[in-house]
Amino acid sequence: MDASAFGKCSYSYEDYRETADWLLANTQLRPKVAIICGSGLGGLADLLENRNVFPYTDIPRFPHSTVEGHAGKLVFGELEGRQCVCMQGRFHFYEGYNIATVTYPVRVFFLLGVETLIVTNAAGGLNSSFNVGDIMLIRDHINMPGFAGQNPLCGHNDERFGVRFPCMSDAYDRELGTMARRTAEEQGCGSFLQQGVYCMLAGPTFETIAECRALQVLGADAVGMSTVPEVVVARHCGMRVLGFSLITNKVVTDYDSQQKANHQEVLQTTEMRAKDLQRLVRHMVGQL
């Protein structure tokens, strides 16, 4: 990656192809499942067996990670006997990457033959019935950067990836959602599994009280700074998507409250629940 990752607004088919071909030449694994791990949730990649690990810096044309707590490695391996590729560390819009760079890996996954994308993230709880530590199965999203013209599909459409005007009313696979709810029950996560709408804001600021109230009115249950661009690109190229948000904090909606959203609380809750989320994802992969 060079400075162009921060300024350039599109990549050619050949760019993605070059990255995918390099990976195909450097691993024997042919994953059908890709997993993007959210902040502090990269431990999942350590569970993979028969691993091939590629630091992002070694992969031709691949962006690099800048956030602390994000390892920046692409890990191929087997989870519950299924071949997977796992992103340990994702790219955030707030880091300064353009939206095409944020989603670069997803098109590479498509060219590797991936059919299902699993995404995880940390999110603030907007729904007043959610508790810190709940896991929210993402049923739908609100693409707030998209409202503001930051959609990863803006620009020339390459039909080799998908159609010009893709449908998003079925972004999160219903069958996988049903499997996830059943798996959560079986894995002892049923008491803290929620489902709802994830809203992405660009960040890096946490939300004002007025913004949180506005998002609640819009019908969002959780708010975060990631995931949606990757999901849009995955759906464009026909992948099935399953997503989980870990509710790491409750957003502040009351001017009398002394509570303040902070990254420390996000990391602490993530650590508390990471194992549960890993178990849930692992058992989902086993059924794909």
Ligand code: HPA
């Ligand atoms: N807001 C935005 N992003 C987040 C939050 C939040 O409260 N918690 C974790 N990621």
